Every structure is written in structure tokens, then in C-alpha cells.
Amino acid sequence: MTLFLEALIGGLLAGTMYSLVAIGFVLIFKASGVFNYAQGAMLLFSALTLVSLNEFGFPFWAALVMTIIITVIGAILIERIVLRPLANRNVMTLFMATLGLAYVIEGMAQGIMGAEIRGFDVGIEDLPIFWGDILISQFDLVAAAVAITMVAILALFFNKTRIGISLRAVADDTAAAQTLGININRIWQIVWAVAALTGLVAGMAWGARQGISFTLSLVVLKALPVLIIGGFTSIGGAIVAGLIVGASEALAETYIGVHIGGGIVTWVAYFVAIGFLFYRPSGLFGDIEIERV
Amino acid sequence: MTFNNLNINWGHAIAIAALFIVPMVATEYWMSVIVLPVLILALAGIGVNFLTGYAGQVTLGAGGFMAAGGYFMFAFAMHGDIRSFPLALLLAGLATAFVGVLFGIPSARIKGFYVMVTTLAAQFFLSWLFIKVPWFYNYNEVPNVTLPPMTLFGFDINDDPVVKYYFTLITVLALTWVATCIIRSPIGRNWMAIRDMDTAAGVIGINAIKYKIIAFAVSSFFIGIAGAFWCFIFLGTASVRSFTIERSFQILFIIIVGGMSSIRGNYIGAAFIFLLPILIDYLVKTFLGPILGGSLDSATLSNINKIIFGVLIIFFLIKEPEGIDKMVRDFTSRFKNRPLTVKQNKT
Amino acid sequence: MSAEEKIISSEILSVEGIEVIYDESILGVSDISLKVLKGEIVAILGANGAGKSTTMKAISGIAVTERARVSKGDIKFKGNSVLNIAPHKLAHKNIVHVLEGRRVFEHLTVEENLKSGTFLHRPTRAQMNSEIDQIYHWFPRLKDKRKTLAGLTSGGEQQMLAIGRALLTKPELVLLDEPSMGLAPILMQEIFSIISQLNKENDVSFLVAEQNIHLSLRHAHRAYLIESGKVALSGTAKELSAREDLHQIYLGVEEVL
Numbered sequence: 001m002t003l004f005l006e007a008l009i010g011g012l013l014a015g016t017m018y019s020l021v022a023i024g025f026v027l028i029f030k031a032s033g034v035f036n037y038a039q040g041a042m043l044l045f046s047a048l049t050l051v052s053l054n055e056f057g058f059p060f061w062a063a064l065v066m067t068i069i070i071t072v073i074g075a076i077l078i079e080r081i082v083l084r085p086l087a088n089r090n091v092m093t094l095f096m097a098t099l100g101l102a103y104v105i106e107g108m109a110q111g112i113m114g115a116e117i118r119g120f121d122v123g124i125e126d127l128p129i130f131w132g133d134i135l136i137s138q139f140d141l142v143a144a145a146v147a148i149t150m151v152a153i154l155a156l157f158f159n160k161t162r163i164g165i166s167l168r169a170v171a172d173d174t175a176a177a178q179t180l181g182i183n184i185n186r187i188w189q190i191v192w193a194v195a196a197l198t199g200l201v202a203g204m205a206w207g208a209r210q211g212i213s214f215t216l217s218l219v220v221l222k223a224l225p226v227l228i229i230g231g232f233t234s235i236g237g238a239i240v241a242g243l244i245v246g247a248s249e250a251l252a253e254t255y256i257g258v259h260i261g262g263g264i265v266t267w268v269a270y271f272v273a274i275g276f277l278f279y280r281p282s283g284l285f286g287d288i289e290i291e292r293v
Numbered sequence: 294m295t296f297n298n299l300n301i302n303w304g305h306a307i308a309i310a311a312l313f314i315v316p317m318v319a320t321e322y323w324m325s326v327i328v329l330p331v332l333i334l335a336l337a338g339i340g341v342n343f344l345t346g347y348a349g350q351v352t353l354g355a356g357g358f359m360a361a362g363g364y365f366m367f368a369f370a371m372h373g374d375i376r377s378f379p380l381a382l383l384l385a386g387l388a389t390a391f392v393g394v395l396f397g398i399p400s401a402r403i404k405g406f407y408v409m410v411t412t413l414a415a416q417f418f419l420s421w422l423f424i425k426v427p428w429f430y431n432y433n434e435v436p437n438v439t440l441p442p443m444t445l446f447g448f449d450i451n452d453d454p455v456v457k458y459y460f461t462l463i464t465v466l467a468l469t470w471v472a473t474c475i476i477r478s479p480i481g482r483n484w485m486a487i488r489d490m491d492t493a494a495g496v497i498g499i500n501a502i503k504y505k506i507i508a509f510a511v512s513s514f515f516i517g518i519a520g521a522f523w524c525f526i527f528l529g530t531a532s533v534r535s536f537t538i539e540r541s542f543q544i545l546f547i548i549i550v551g552g553m554s555s556i557r558g559n560y561i562g563a564a565f566i567f568l569l570p571i572l573i574d575y576l577v578k579t580f581l582g583p584i585l586g587g588s589l590d591s592a593t594l595s596n597i598n599k600i601i602f603g604v605l606i607i608f609f610l611i612k613e614p615e616g617i618d619k620m621v622r623d624f625t626s627r628f629k630n631r632p633l634t635v636k637q638n639k640t
Numbered sequence: 641m642s643a644e645e646k647i648i649s650s651e652i653l654s655v656e657g658i659e660v661i662y663d664e665s666i667l668g669v670s671d672i673s674l675k676v677l678k679g680e681i682v683a684i685l686g687a688n689g690a691g692k693s694t695t696m697k698a699i700s701g702i703a704v705t706e707r708a709r710v711s712k713g714d715i716k717f718k719g720n721s722v723l724n725i726a727p728h729k730l731a732h733k734n735i736v737h738v739l740e741g742r743r744v745f746e747h748l749t750v751e752e753n754l755k756s757g758t759f760l761h762r763p764t765r766a767q768m769n770s771e772i773d774q775i776y777h778w779f780p781r782l783k784d785k786r787k788t789l790a791g792l793t794s795g796g797e798q799q800m801l802a803i804g805r806a807l808l809t810k811p812e813l814v815l816l817d818e819p820s821m822g823l824a825p826i827l828m829q830e831i832f833s834i835i836s837q838l839n840k841e842n843d844v845s846f847l848v849a850e851q852n853i854h855l856s857l858r859h860a861h862r863a864y865l866i867e868s869g870k871v872a873l874s875g876t877a878k879e880l881s882a883r884e885d886l887h888q889i890y891l892g893v894e895e896v897l
């Protein structure tokens with residue numbers, strides 16, 4: 001029982017990371033219909049920028065402000081150079097463009113800031129805590145707290161601010177939003193910037209635990225099953241699905257993986273997602289009907 | 294089937310002739326390290342093209358299926374004791390097609406981004422399988438395998454690079470011909486109907502599920518064969534490391550850059566994608582090397598490569614979504630394209 | 641000042657022989673000319689597919705987002721060409737388009753929908769609330785549903801919401817595409833009376849595309865009848881109502897000279 005709870009709690013907490021990454025996807029997908037493969041690369045880029053500036057000698061808060069500014073400028077450039085020329089094109093074309101974008105961002109991130117694994121010290125020592133006789137990672141707890149805070153901030157932003165309401169309006173009906181004077185190009189820039197910033201938060205949380213390296217940008221591949229389980233358009237779904245994926249990976253590794261050689265975390269999430277596709281095709285909270293034959 | 298149906302024009306004829314005289318005029322380096330892998334990648338591209346270009350299902354699993362082709366071929370040779378290279382190859386292709394069907398069954402009911410999840414499942418599951426199940430690498434210390442001595446119509450396949458080259462060339466060309474026939478058959482037309490209007494295809498009575506599964510099977514067959522070639526003709530050894538997710542992207546880029554729904558585009562795309570890094574490498578070393586001095590390492594090169602690749606992908610999607618093939622067509626259509634008149638034997 | 645000059649000076653919208661092509665291949669409309677004077681309600685009548693919506697979208701710039709373009713002719717708003725201007729900029733120039741099928745933001749509440757219409761002129765919070773109260777005064781039903789998700793309201797309420805939201809942009813010209821579509825006759829009446837009232841009291845001009853001829857002619861000042869992408873007939877509402885052959889033309893039974 002202890003083993004089960006430990007695996008479950010560890011998995012759930014690790015799953016918050018998937019949730020954080022998937023939220024960035026959902027934001028962009030909702031507002032512009034783009035499945036943004038470059039989310040992982042953006043995450044890597046912003047996290048590397050922060051660490052590099054910090055290593056360069058800037059205090060943490062200054063490095064953070066600079067990273068945010070660079071991230072926002074990057075989002076504006078992406079909208080201008082990549083998305084605007086591709087407006088009104090089909091979703092697959094847009095997806096493949098973000099593949100290209102991911103290559104560019106990864107190349108730049110590593111070219112400028114180096115490819116070695118970077119430590120990222122947030123001042124938390126990774127001492128495990130005992131809860132009863134169950135081991136819990138302190139980092140995971142902090143990451144979960146960060147995730148909850150970020151979701152709360154996003155909820156306020158979307159429901160209380162004019163930009164937030166405009167974002168949701170564009171997500172619902174782009175043409176109607178335009179007729180009311182809402183500039184969708186501006187909205188896309190904002191959405192990409194917000195998604196990149198959620199990526200930065202995810203990158204910081206992840207980097208604090210495992211260091212920042214190229215593998216971060218591959219997290220995006222895990223986000224796909226998360227999105228399928230949670231639904232492409234629901235932030236709440238992304239959170240729950242991230243937890244489901246995290247928990248099922250940990251439990252599968254604990255109970256199945258050990259018998260068949262281990263390392264099954266590389267593929268378990270995809271099979272869970274395939275299972276969900278048949279059980280609940282529009283995702284747990286998604287409201288877009290999945291396109292089916 | 295008449296020759297005319299092949300739509301061979303002078304350009305194609307010259308290209309094929311040029312491929313045949315490569316061993317006579319080029320160095321072994323050019324033959325075995327440049328032209329040979331391009332041919333194999335073009336074949337893999339054709340495989341992905343069936344599924345993505347024609348049937349409209351984006352796949353990120355090409356790397357996994359290529360690995361399957363390689364390891365299955367080894368299994369047939371080692372455990373099945375089949376020492377005829379062509380026979381083992383064919384069986385490997387069929388076995389990969391079977392795996393393709395297994396992953397195609399859940400994919401067939403879904404489309405768009407959702408298909409990507411099953412292909413990613415294939416990619417990561419297959420990579421895992423060939424590392425974790427020792428049977429696939431004959432219980433070696435490391436999960437890399439080399440074929441036992443194989444025969445090829447009496448030749449020893451490992452003996453002579455020229456034999457390898459011709460065998461690859463002829464097989465790839467023959468499979469290209471098969472691919473052209475499939476695309477023009479009702480199967481190919483139904484794929485395109487499904488791609489263009491999934492719902493409507495159902496309405497006009499196409500069994501979309503069946504044709505999607507066929508697409509998975511045919512696609513995996515071609516990719517599996519390409520994988521076996523990549524392992525045992527080009528590299529000489531099978532290793533999962535050759536078939537990571539990066540390989541899947543590479544093949545997908547081949548069809549984006551070359552032109553989706555174009556068989557010829559796969560050749561152009563493969564040449565482009567394979568040769569570009571070599572060219573960049575050369576140019577950077579020649580021109581930037583002296584300036585940068587010692588700081589120019591392979592990591593820098595790979596980053597420059599990545600950036601150029603990414604920019605090209607975006608460029609093509611924005612400016613020429615039909616790929617280089619379209620540019621070639623636009624260019625050649627300025628000179629009137631005459632079909633090669635081969636004596637027709639219509640019956 | 642001659643009568644003609646007076647008309648030109650008060651002309652708010654002038655569509656001059658436009659041709660609209662979709663995807664560089666499909667002809668949307670081939671030759672449409674029409675005018676809207678300040679303070680007028682003008683109806684565009686025609687059957688499904690005649691080109692009413694395409695004309696409206698060409699005016700509001702939404703056509704561009706559907707891969708269509710105006711290939712011939714010109715569209716002038718208050719004397720200046722508005723061709724190739726992005727739709728959101730036209731909203732800032734005081735043209736608002738209520739798209740066919742209502743198109744409310746389904747996942748926003750009724751009140752959030754209304755708020756979204758006010759953003760372009762950056763009101764203070766107090767201004768925003770008083771403007772929205774004004775809309776509630778026109779459409780009291782919306783006030784009752786202010787906290788309801790727009791997607792869950794009835795067709796009539798959605799139409800009122802779409803119109804109310806559009807009015808909050810403070811337009812001089814409202815393009816209204818098929819406001820009566822799918823509504824019960826009593827609701828159609830209600831919507832059209834509100835349009836008339838808004839027109840009289842606020843001096844807002846309306847260009848209304850409709851299939852419902854009688855209702856439109858009762859409330860419009862003038863009307864254009866469109867048939868296969870061309871203006872087949874035009875005149876004052878009175879003149880057109882008097883023609884007995886109107887329905888036949890509308891249905892395309894008779895060739896029009």
C-alpha cells in the first residue's frame with residue numbers, strides 16, 4: 001500500500017509538470033487553432049535564457065524581467081514572421097510550420113547558450129519529506145504550488161481583464177471578434193507571449209529538479225497524450241490529464257515496468273491516450289467534437 | 294499496365310540512367326555514402342507519403358517502423374535461418390506492414406492530430422521493444438546486430454559495394470513503380486478522397502476505416518524495407534539509435550520539402566534533406582572555419598543545421614506548400630514536356 | 641444646393657460595381673452597386689446564394705479572411721475607399737457587421753459579450769457599464785440573462801445580443817446579415833421594430849440583408865433585389881412593395897430586363 005501511494009503521489013506531482021506544459025498548448029490552440037509543436041522549444045529557450053542571464057551575473061529578478069521581455073519580443077516576431085503569412089491555412093500546415101519553428105528556436109537556444117545541462121538553483125534543497133511513512137519530493141510540492149498559483153493567475157486574467165475577455169472572444173469566433181474591432185494579430189501575439197511565459201514557469205520548475213537541457217524540449221511529445229485526454233480546449237482538462245498521465249506512468253512503471261525490463265514511461269502515456277480516445281473521444285473536458293470518420 | 298502509364302518523360306529517363314552509371318563514374322564514397330542513402334530515404338519518404346501526403350494522416354512513427362524493418366530482417370535471418378537477402382527483406386517488409394496494421398486499427402477511427410498519438414506510440418514502443426527484448430538482438434551484450442552472411446542470387450551481399458548499390462537501386466525503382474501503380478489505382482484515389490473530405494468520403498460509400506488501415510499497411514511495408522536497407526546495406530548494422538524520433542521528423546521533412554502527394558518529390562526531398570547538412574557542413578567549415586577558428590565544433594554545426602532546416606520548412610510552407618516538386622514542374626513546364634515514346638503493347 | 645448634391649453629401653456608403661472572387665476561382669458576386677444614405681435603412685433582398693452575404697462581407701472586409709477579394713469596383717465609406725482595410729480597422733471607422741447566424745461568443749456570458757463590443761473605444765469602467773445599461777434598456781430580455789453563457793440563450797436572445805454588441809461599437813453604419821433567420825415571426829417583428837426605432841432615435845444607418853421580403857420592405861426605406869450576383873431591381877420600399885411581380889423575380893421565375 002505504501003508503495004502504491006508513493007508511486008501515485010510521486011506520479012501526480014510529476015504530472016503537474018505535464019499540466020504546466022499542456023496549458024501553454026491549450027492557450028494557443030484555443031485562440032488560434034494552432035497545435036504548437038514549438039511549445040517545448042519555447043520552454044527550453046526561455047529557461048535557458050533565464051539561467052544564462054543569471055550565470056552571466058544578473059541577479060535573479062533582473063534576469064527574470066529580461067527573460068520575460070525577450071520572450072514577449074519572441075512571441076511578437078513569431079506572429080509576424082510565421083503565423084501571419086500562414087493565416088487561413090489548414091491546421092496541418094500550421095502544425096508543420098511550428099515544427100520548423102521548434103527547430104529554429106532549439107538551434108538558437110543551444111547555439112547561443114550552449115547544449116550542456118545547466119543546473120538551476122532556486123534555493124530549495126531537494127530533501128524528501130515523510131508524510132506518515134510515504135516519501136514525497138519537496139521539489140514536486142513546490143512545482144505543484146507553482147502550477148496552482150499560475151492557473152489561478154490565468155483564470156483571473158481570462159475572466160477579469162479586457163484582454164482576457166478579448167482572447168476568449170477570439171477563441172470562440174475569430175471573424176465576429178474582428179467585426180467588433182478586436183485586432184486578432186495583436187491577440188495572437190499576446191497569446192503566444194502568455195503561452196511562452198507559462199512555458200518559462202514550467203521550465204523553471206522542471207529545471208530546478210532535473211537541470212535544464214535539450215530533453216526539456218521533448219516534453220512537448222508528452223503533451224500530446226495529455227491534450228488528447230484532457231481535450232484540446234480546456235485548461236482544467238490539461239491539468240487533470242497531466243495528473244492522470246503522471247500517475248499512470250508512475251504506477252505502470254512500478255507495477256508493470258519492473259516485470260518487462262523497465263523504461264516503459266517512454267510509451268505508456270500514448271497507450272493511455274489511445275485508450276481514452278475510445279472511451280471519451282472529445283477528452284475529459286474538451287468541447288470540440290473530435291473529428292471522426 | 295503500359296509503359297505510358299508510368300508517365301516517364303525525358304527528365305525521368307535521364308535521372309534513372311544517371312543513377313545506373315553512378316558506380317561507373319563516381320567514387321565509392323559518392324556511391325555508397327551519398328547516393329545510396331538518398332535512395333533509401335526516398336523510399337522511406339514514399340512510405341510516409343502514402344499515409345501523410347495521400348491519405349492525410351500525419352505520422353511521426355517512421356523511425357520506429359524503419360527500426361522494425363531492420364530488426365525483423367535480422368530475426369528472419371538469424372532465428373528463421375533465411376539466408377536469402379531478398380526473401381528476408383520481403384518478409385521483414387510484410388512483418389512491418391503487419392505491425393503497421395496493428396497501430397493502424399486504433400488510428401483508423403480518428404484523424405488529424407489524434408493520429409499522431411498512435412504513431413508516436415508506435416515510435417516509442419518499437420524503440421523500447423528492440424532494446425528491452427533480447428531476442429531481437431540475439432542476446433548480445435549491446436542491442437546492435439549485424440546480419441549473418443547472406444546471399445543475393447548467388448552473390449555475397451556484403452562482398453561488393455557495387456552489388457549492394459545495384460540491388461538497392463533496382464529494388465527502390467521497382468517499389469517506386471509499384472507505388473505509382475497504387476496511387477493511380479482505386480486505392481490511391483480513395484485515399485485522396487478521404488484526405489480531402491473525410492466525412493464526404495463516407496457519404497459516397499468509401500469505407501474510410503478499411504482504406505486507412507490499408508494505408509498504414511502499405512506505408513509500413515515501404516518504410517520497413519527502407520529501414521532494413523538503412524541497417525544492412527547502408528550502415529551494415531541495426532541499432533535503435535539510428536531511428537529516434539529525429540528520424541521520423543527527417544522523413545516527414547522530406548515530404549514537406551519535396552512535395553506532399555508527389556512520388557518524384559520524395560526523391561527530390563530526400564536528396565535535399567540528406568545533402569543539405571553535408572553542404573552546410575562544407576560551406577561553414579570552408580568559409581566560417583577560418584574566422585571562428587577552434588570554436589567551430591560539431592554542436593555548433595548541428596545548431597546551424599537545425600536553424601537552416603527550420604527556416605526552410607517554414608519558408609516552404611509559406612511560399613511553396615507543394616514543395617520543390619512544384620518548382621520543378623513550373624520550371625519544366627516552360628519547356629514543353631514530351632512523354633518518352635516507348636512502344637506500347639496495349640492489351 | 642441641388643437635390644443631387646444633397647444626396648451625395650449625405651451618402652454614407654457607396655458600393656460601385658464590385659466583383660468578388662473566392663479562392664481566385666469562384667465568383668461570389670459579379671456586379672453589385674448600391675448606396676446607403678445617412679439615416680437610412682436599406683434592404684438587400686435575394687434568395688439563398690444570390691450574393692447578399694458576400695456583398696456584406698466585401699464591405700466589412702471579412703471576405704478577405706475567407707480567402708475572397710474584391711477584384712473589380714470600389715467600396716466607399718463617407719467618400720473614402722475602404723477596400724483592403726482589415727475588418728477590425730473598419731470597426732474603428734464605425735462600420736460594424738453583424739454576421740449571418742448571429743455568431744455570439746458562446747463561451748462568454750451575455751454581459752461579457754456586450755463588454756467585448758465596447759473595448760475598441762476604451763471606455764472607463766463607469767462608461768462601459770452605462771453603455772451596457774443602455775443596451776439593456778433596448779433589449780430588457782438580455783438583462784435577465786446577463787450572467788448566462790451566450791451559447792445557452794435562445795435564438796432570439798442571441799440575435800438581440802449580436803445586435804446590441806454591435807451597437808456598443810458606436811457605429812454609423814450597421815451591416816445586418818439575415819437578422820430574422822430561424823426566428824419565430826413574432827420575434828422577427830420585434831427585432832425589426834427595434835431596428836427601426838434605433839434608426840430613428842440614434843440616426844444609425846442600416847444595411848440589412850434579408851430573405852423575408854415583406855418584413856424588410858415594411859421597415860426599410862429602400863431596397864435592392866439581388867439575383868445571381870447582380871442587382872436585378874432597386875427602388876424605394878413603396879415602389880417595390882407595389883410591384884406584383886416581385887416574388888416572381890425573387891424566385892427567378894421571370895427574366896428581368
